[in-house]
Amino acid sequence: MTDEFYMQLALNKAWEYQGLTYPNPAVGAVITLDGKILAIEAHQKAGTSHAEVLALLSAYEILSDTLIDFN
Structure with missing residues (x-):
């Protein structure tokens, strides 16, 4: 997997909450370990x-x- 792949996953997740995070930006995050997606x-x-x-x-x-x- 490439950095671009993981970045796209983060962007896709952020897009799910677009408009709900105002005044903050919609942000996604991906955590991996040894090529395995943890979160x-x-x-x-x-x-x-x-x-x-x-x-x-x-x-x-x-x-x-x-x-x-x-939370």
């Missing part, structure tokens, strides 16, 4: 966690088998 998340609405934080939490939950409620 694809997006900033879902203003006032909630950003895509990067959500993706890191999702990846952590997968890697540690621990559930975290951040």
Whole structure:
């Protein structure tokens, strides 16, 4: 997989929330490990966690088998 592939995944995820995140931009984030996708998340609405934080939490939950409620 290429960086462009992962970037497109992030953009596609962000597009799902286009217009709901105002005044913040719609942002997507992808986390991979050894070529495996661990998380694809997006900033879902203003006032909630950003895509990067959500993706890191999702990846952590997968890697540690621990559930975290951040919102």
